[in-house]
Amino acid sequence: MDILAIIVNVVVFLGLAPLFEGVIRKLYAKVQSRQGPPIVQPYYDLIKLLGKERLVPGNVAFKIAPMMAFASIVTVVMFVPLGFKANFLTQYADIITIIYVLTLGGVSVLLGALSSRNTYAMVGASREMITMIMVEPVLAMTLIMGALKVKGMSVGASFFSVAMTGYGWGVVLMLVVFLMALQAFVGRQPFDIAEAEIEIIEGPFIEYSGPYLALFKYYMMIKQMFYAFLFVTVFMPFLQTGSYAANIGTQLAGILAVVVLISLVGSTNPRLRIEQAVRYYAVLILLSLTAVGLTVYGI
Numbered sequence: 001m002d003i004l005a006i007i008v009n010v011v012v013f014l015g016l017a018p019l020f021e022g023v024i025r026k027l028y029a030k031v032q033s034r035q036g037p038p039i040v041q042p043y044y045d046l047i048k049l050l051g052k053e054r055l056v057p058g059n060v061a062f063k064i065a066p067m068m069a070f071a072s073i074v075t076v077v078m079f080v081p082l083g084f085k086a087n088f089l090t091q092y093a094d095i096i097t098i099i100y101v102l103t104l105g106g107v108s109v110l111l112g113a114l115s116s117r118n119t120y121a122m123v124g125a126s127r128e129m130i131t132m133i134m135v136e137p138v139l140a141m142t143l144i145m146g147a148l149k150v151k152g153m154s155v156g157a158s159f160f161s162v163a164m165t166g167y168g169w170g171v172v173l174m175l176v177v178f179l180m181a182l183q184a185f186v187g188r189q190p191f192d193i194a195e196a197e198i199e200i201i202e203g204p205f206i207e208y209s210g211p212y213l214a215l216f217k218y219y220m221m222i223k224q225m226f227y228a229f230l231f232v233t234v235f236m237p238f239l240q241t242g243s244y245a246a247n248i249g250t251q252l253a254g255i256l257a258v259v260v261l262i263s264l265v266g267s268t269n270p271r272l273r274i275e276q277a278v279r280y281y282a283v284l285i286l287l288s289l290t291a292v293g294l295t296v297y298g299i
Contacts, residue, residue: 002087002088003088005082005085005087005088006078006087006088006089008082008083008248009077009078009080009082009087010074010077010078012082012248012252013074013077013222013225013226014074014218014222016225016252017218017221017222017224017225018040018042018043018046018218018221019039019040019042019043020221020224020225020228020255020256020259021042021221021224022037022038022039022040022041022042022043023039023256023259023260023263024188024224024259024262024263024266025037025039025041025042026038026039027260027263027264027267028263028266028267031263031264031267031268032267042217042221045214045217046214046217046218049209049210049211049213049214049217050210050211050214052209052210052211053209053210054209054210054211054212055209055210056212057116057117057118057207059115061111061112061114061115062112062115062116062207062212063212064111065108065109065111065112065115066108066112066208066211066212066213066215066216066219067215068104068105068107068108068111069105069108069109069112069215069216069219070215070216070218070219072101072102072104072105072108072219073102073105073219073222073223073226074222075101076098076101076102076226077222077226079092079093079097079098079155080155080159080226080229080230080233081155081156081159081160081233082229082248082251083244083245083247083248083251084160084163084233084237084239084240084247084251085244085247086155086156090154090155090156091154091156093154093155094153094154094155095140095143095144095146095147095153095154095155095158096153097155098143098155099136099139099140099143102136102139102223103132103136105219105223106128106132106136109125109128109204109216110125110128110129110132110204112204112205112208112216113125113128113203113204113205116206116207116208118206118207120200120202120203120206121203121204121205121206121207123200123203124194124195124196124200124202124203124204124205124206125194125203125204127193127194127196127203127274128194128203128204130274130277130278131184131187131191131193131194131277131281134277134278134281134282134284134285135181135184135185135281135284137285137288138177138178138181138185138284138285138288139181139185141174141177141285141288141289141291141292142174142177142178142230142234142288143158144292145161145170145171145174145291145292145295146158146159146160146161146162146234147161148292148295148296149161149162149164149165149171149295150164150165158234159230159233159234160233160237161234162234162235162237163237163240168294168295168298168299169294169299170291170292170293170294170295170299171235171291171295173287173290173291173294174288174291174292174295175235176287177284177287177288177291178231178235179231179261180284180287181284182227182228182231182258182261182262182265183262183265183266183269184277184280184281184284185223185227186220186223186224186227186228186262187220187224188224188262188265188266189265189266189267189269189270189271190266190269190270190271190272190277191271191272191277192266192271193271193272193273193274193277196271224259224262225255228254228255228258228259228262229251229255231254231258232251232254232255232258233251236254239251239253239254
């Protein structure tokens with residue numbers, strides 16, 4: 001049963017992440033008065049890429065990077081409490097583990113871009129590095145806030161902190177900050193600065209094709225679903241029903257709502273310049289620190 005819950009985690013994230021990506025693409029098209037691709041198009045894209053020839057212009061690091069990124073996000077989803085229920089592995093991880101493994105995915109993107117020796121990839125990598133340095137602290141503050149509320153560093157305690165102790169001003173402020181950072185977490189407009197198709201032709205991924213590009217795209221889709229899941233699990237504990245299966249259903253409904261929000265914000269806002277984004281990220285860090293400070297004082 002313990003192993004089964006972990007398998008469910010992996011199957012749900014691997015199976016539904018492309019579907020949520022398809023919903024986003026469809027909503028983008030609708031908002032922009034286009035027909036858009038079918039919702040299942042991301043599945044077709046992944047299958048098609050996996051069947052393509054492997055072209056490798058870089059060194060060994062170029063080939064390892066997509067596999068490291070994909071493995072890192074799959075590892076993260078194995079630890080998370082899907083269905084508002086901690087699984088067998090959850091007890092063996094703390095929030096530092098989650099932050100470390102998530103950061104490993106971002107480092108893998110940088111590694112692949114730098115090893116490709118492409119100028120556009122270098123520009124994208126520098127932007128990705130700035131985003132990672134400025135946005136990851138917001139994720140860390142969200143998890144640290146949970147740890148402070150329940151006085152425990154475990155993943156389960158941090159994820160269920162609001163459910164166990166209730167809302168406060170610190171939680172409400174962090175909720176707002178997380179929503180403000182959500183587009184940057186998942187690399188959507190107005191914060192798709194690292195890829196910026198028109199400017200730098202997908203930046204870090206410009207030299208990738210075939211199965212390697214499929215792994216990076218799959219990594220991005222699962223990462224997007226993970227951040228939506230994180231928001232639902234931490235800040236929407238009222239979705240719990242008491243049944244594991246029903247909880248998975250309510251969590252997925254919550255993720256869909258977050259996905260719709262990502263689509264609407266992304267399709268109605270132009271891309272920011274990197275200096276504008278940095279100023280925005282700085283405000284987010286200050287607000288998240290304030291939220292943690294309020295939590296320390298029990299506010």
